[in-house]
Amino acid sequence: MKAVIFKGVNDVKVESVPEPVIVEQSDAIVRVTTAAICGSDLHIYHGKIPGTLPGMTLGHEYVGIVEEVGPQVREVRKGDRVVGPFHVACGMCRSCRRGAYNQCERGGVLGYGIAFGNYAGSQAQFVRIPFADFNLRKIPKDVSDEKALFAGDILTTAYGAVRNSGLLPGETVAVIGAGPVGLMAVMSAFVLGASQVFSIDLVKERVEQAAALGAIPIPSKEMNAKAKINEVTGGQGVDVVIEAVGGTPTLKLAFELVRGGGRVSAVGITSEDKFEFPLMQSLVSDLTFRIGVANIHRDIDAVLALLQAGRIDPTTTVTHRLALEEAQEGYRLFDEKKAGKVLLKV
């Protein structure tokens, strides 16, 4: 079959590799119909993720059709249209039983190398999904492939970050960053009951996209975010900040925008080891900070239900739909920031 193969730093190629087969009786093989390139794929592309050896198949975002299931699979069957989380979990271990699926003792990330379970990726014609009952979801009939794909990763990541903030209905939210994840955080904040949502980004066109979703746009090159938020909130600051950029400057900004008693939730796309946490300010202001990789299994059913009901549409972030064979071009465009979300049609 065809698959997107990591060849080395800044080098991917579509090549022929053997098709995956059922290994465990709880496995399924999925024929991928659409895959996508994720921001975190670029970390591998840039050679930053230890344990990602040349020759491995990339990708962890996908939808497809179940091609074959092991004899212990009960929830899906051949022919089902399915989506699954970017990370796999067993559903039975101590971590899973307390809902910490992203800490699963048998877990891993598709196409993310040896340190993450050594699973072949989903940018391919077929992908093997372990613990299929727990890691595949049938896509509701009213949900398109493209919409469903986002439930397996960045939409549910953004949604989870908003949930992690403990947002209460009627509260105000500032989302820092208006890339795909930031825009989905805006959507999620509204679905979860936010009153006013501020969208902050250096790029004016991006916050305009957020404005179209109902957010108050703050193009931060030409407008002071703190001043604007203070003006609208009567000097209080927002109840919740979602940090969707990663890195020290935007984390710092998050703590400037949040009100006393508020919460900062970082979506988590960072590569920095440390952050100078404002301890004294947080002590006086009674703040909560949360950061972590997404816990997709916790929220994917809710997100699929919301997609089915038409309450969220993540496909507005798609800029390119390429054939799987064009993946090399897709990586290049995405890496050079000439593309938003890139889908690979298989």
Added chain:
Amino acid sequence: MKAVIFKGVNDVKVESVPEPVIVEQSDAIVRVTTAAICGSDLHIYHGKIPGTLPGMTLGHEYVGIVEEVGPQVREVRKGDRVVGPFHVACGMCRSCRRGAYNQCERGGVLGYGIAFGNYAGSQAQFVRIPFADFNLRKIPKDVSDEKALFAGDILTTAYGAVRNSGLLPGETVAVIGAGPVGLMAVMSAFVLGASQVFSIDLVKERVEQAAALGAIPIPSKEMNAKAKINEVTGGQGVDVVIEAVGGTPTLKLAFELVRGGGRVSAVGITSEDKFEFPLMQSLVSDLTFRIGVANIHRDIDAVLALLQAGRIDPTTTVTHRLALEEAQEGYRLFDEKKAGKVLLKV
């Protein structure tokens, strides 16, 4: 001043009465600009509420302008545009301190007679509001008088009933009854993260109003509610039922529609003493049932924030805007079900 006076069963008149004055130092006098007739005013009109003597001023829904405040009032001042809950609470007693404001030891309902604190009502040019700091809210500048009025009673009642159900984002909701409260429950369910919301009513025009809000309409004269819900939910039933009619038949229906592990929340407009609770079914299906008068103080700030953000618009339920002097006609129309929500402009 002019006020709507209860004269006896099915008899109200607009008459001249003395203006209210500051009694406690924590009181405020509000000049009413818009009042409304509530379904529960009809209980008095029908002579069903003990302790409602002829001569009393009716009404508990209002917005207005602060006319005067006692020396201990700090949160509002003369000239502020305000709204307040239909029931008053002190904010300091044991019940209030645990958030059970509707169980306040010093509480009562405006214009509801001796058994409810003996407060003069708000269908008048002026109304005295006790514990003004705790019972008045400044109306945000982007919220119209008419929208704000609903925050003091039926919108927040409906919103609270949905919150009381413990609705989780992505869950499905059936709202039984599509009168004003039912429609506001539909709005609230969406704001609080529902995926699909079913609106059930015998009157087709009413569920069509709900459909315009995004609900799946079930005109129950021509469509079997249980069959329709089972079809859409794959035979499961809904996660949450909001019962917004009152009375045994609709409560019974509620328990037919809810899934195992689900919740039934009654908005509470009932006059029946008992209900034959389906004990065995609930035991097997693990159900929760909640009924109670609204706890407006708990939710009014969130509701005002959501109104300000434009996320809810309750004014679509208004059918008549009359002058205060026309209150008699307003009561008649409302009682004969020839009107939806009736506002009285003062």
Added chain:
Amino acid sequence: MKAVIFKGVNDVKVESVPEPVIVEQSDAIVRVTTAAICGSDLHIYHGKIPGTLPGMTLGHEYVGIVEEVGPQVREVRKGDRVVGPFHVACGMCRSCRRGAYNQCERGGVLGYGIAFGNYAGSQAQFVRIPFADFNLRKIPKDVSDEKALFAGDILTTAYGAVRNSGLLPGETVAVIGAGPVGLMAVMSAFVLGASQVFSIDLVKERVEQAAALGAIPIPSKEMNAKAKINEVTGGQGVDVVIEAVGGTPTLKLAFELVRGGGRVSAVGITSEDKFEFPLMQSLVSDLTFRIGVANIHRDIDAVLALLQAGRIDPTTTVTHRLALEEAQEGYRLFDEKKAGKVLLKV
């Protein structure tokens, strides 16, 4: 092997039956070391449960040693000391994924007949446990067999009923009934942060057992429960009532004892179809009522951790330890209320 066989109404015998074998690859066979007789076993004994045919093996409370596992079982292995819930669940279906394990689409109750999955019971030398990964828990090394056994049924049932009440730390609780389940509700209420716990029972000796656990005893033959509770709570009533008897009189009492805004949680051992629910009182007082079969999987890990830490000791309710061969005598004593909890040593 030896097993306790249902022969007909009021008739059980220990007989030889074939040993169970692995059927599904996710099964385990457990060599039972201690089983127990549950109040709900008596419903079968009395011929009240449809689908319980003579010849079936009884019992759903057990601890034991894993004897054999299917090839897909990962969480336990031969030789592990284990306990499991009285009801089995798959852990993967829609109900399980939302935590409603007691509504599992593939679930059932061990030894409870055709209507409950047709599983052989655990009052036997060996029992087959389906979905072993999800339905067996390794017993922590500091927890005795006898303590662990209760985590699989009545302790976790009582604990779950208290959790279902939404008890907040510092709140007051009345537990109606001081049989084994009632006593465990008292223990659970304390562990979950209750301040004062009242134990109400007609039998004085029983409430004295509760008093030894720290409860305020109310022997209701000689003391008026409502008067006593009002005296202690300053006329308010309790925040939470746990109804652990079943049936109309005690449910009625529950609603007399609860404060406005409070919650009634029924443990659920009832055989009545209907209950005359006090609708008007509940409307005025803003009450929540919850009833349902226990959801053991949700809470068993927490309960085992609390047993391990020595924070609960359910074995004080044991009055008889018989050999499996004496099961007939055990059923008779328990049925005639001459025994508290009866254990069967295998």
Added chain:
Amino acid sequence: MKAVIFKGVNDVKVESVPEPVIVEQSDAIVRVTTAAICGSDLHIYHGKIPGTLPGMTLGHEYVGIVEEVGPQVREVRKGDRVVGPFHVACGMCRSCRRGAYNQCERGGVLGYGIAFGNYAGSQAQFVRIPFADFNLRKIPKDVSDEKALFAGDILTTAYGAVRNSGLLPGETVAVIGAGPVGLMAVMSAFVLGASQVFSIDLVKERVEQAAALGAIPIPSKEMNAKAKINEVTGGQGVDVVIEAVGGTPTLKLAFELVRGGGRVSAVGITSEDKFEFPLMQSLVSDLTFRIGVANIHRDIDAVLALLQAGRIDPTTTVTHRLALEEAQEGYRLFDEKKAGKVLLKV
């Protein structure tokens, strides 16, 4: 009257000052019967708190008898035995209405200088309490003065830190620091449902006190905390860490002890401006961090109820009971760490 007066760095004296009088109609004057010296009083003593001028009366922990109330005070009356939070709140502003009493727009701290509302302190014969209805609590009759005193500050601080951690029943907790606040965190963790609680301190005698409360002692001079916790928890780490020392080394330790998906809650007695937050570790491990000054009003009623029920006893931390006149000696002993909790009997 006699009062403890701040004279300058490391200098306090008991002097005669005028008695306080009712200023606002919602004020009360309390005749103090017991006051205490708090760790945070030492910050003033050391000259570290801006706006604390020589001549001011110190102290914010107290119990006493209501001497006089303003005409708008309804909840307490002359002769009532009362306790109150160290910080005062109005109960009506936007912050208070959302439960952020520690962010009250009219709030302050008794005896903490100009920057904290300029209120005279409680280490005196009399103290004026503003917003008395909201800032005084009647002490339940079964609760001694000494026990109640702790509800107004450090017990409720510790309790609140545990609640802020989102502790679930059955979870494990590590409390770093076994001074008075740390010991009260241990007590609180048990009351709130913890299974195992680890107490970590360099001083062996202190962790032995924690062991007497049921904790697993870790004298960290002679035992590696991480190794011990990993041994007991099967290598997982604890669900929750309460950091009750303040400062970088113990915060760093907190992040070493917590499991993936866990939470670190700092009690907040720090004077450091920044903390090098382990961003990458937290991202991978999905961690939550919370720090803030205590929100006493939120929890004081629950804590008083738990004291009344005998579920917590904070007086074990008292080492010295001095006369008010001996305050100078009390400060010296406490500052030189020759005393635990010092009470001043008035």
